[in-house]
Amino acid sequence: NAGVTQTPKFQVLKTGQSMTLQCAQDMNHEYMSWYRQDPGMGLRLIHYSVGAGITDQGEVPNGYNVSRSTTEDFPLRLLSAAPSQTSVYFCASTLLAGGYNEQFFGPGTRLTVL
């Protein structure tokens, strides 16, 4: 299993540009989520999904869109990038079952918006 994969690893955008961060998992996990990591802030939840066709907002959803057309993929879209979106983005996935199941994180995408 490749686990959770993310592309690209690094990206530089200009203000106003759009892009999609890709996330895929091959573990047949129902739950997928996106976090951003900022210095001194820990990780904050952007959006999450409990299955194909179902998405919901997390703590900091503004400026980001998501969709979930398949179990495997959960892309994060920035429609008009802003410098405040400079961050490291992590995708995570887990099984939905009784109690807590370990979440698996991807290696991250480091985004800089100029």
Next chain:
Amino acid sequence: GDSVTQMEGPVTLSEEAFLTINCTYTATGYPSLFWYVQYPGEGLQLLLKATKADDKGSNKGFEATYRKETTSFHLEKGSVQVSDSAVYFCALSDPFQGGSEKLVFGKGTKLTVNP
């Protein structure tokens, strides 16, 4: 809402020193508690967890005990190694606040271990 507070870093230790990283939480319900570790250039990995009061999570020589009375989950290791250099995150999930899949993280504590 729920929150996690962990000690500010960075923390610098010599090899074989004792490590404590403090973590306290506030939660509406009865949360599960976790420590995640992030090695340089990598994503987060689950280090250990505890799901009820007085549970002790342990892994790779690290331990943490779920203390409901003090709302704490301090991470300890008796003898750190250079390979333990990483950022450590305390986190919780609260079934009464969004479900057991949503994690609330502390700000992270960077640990550097020198030979």
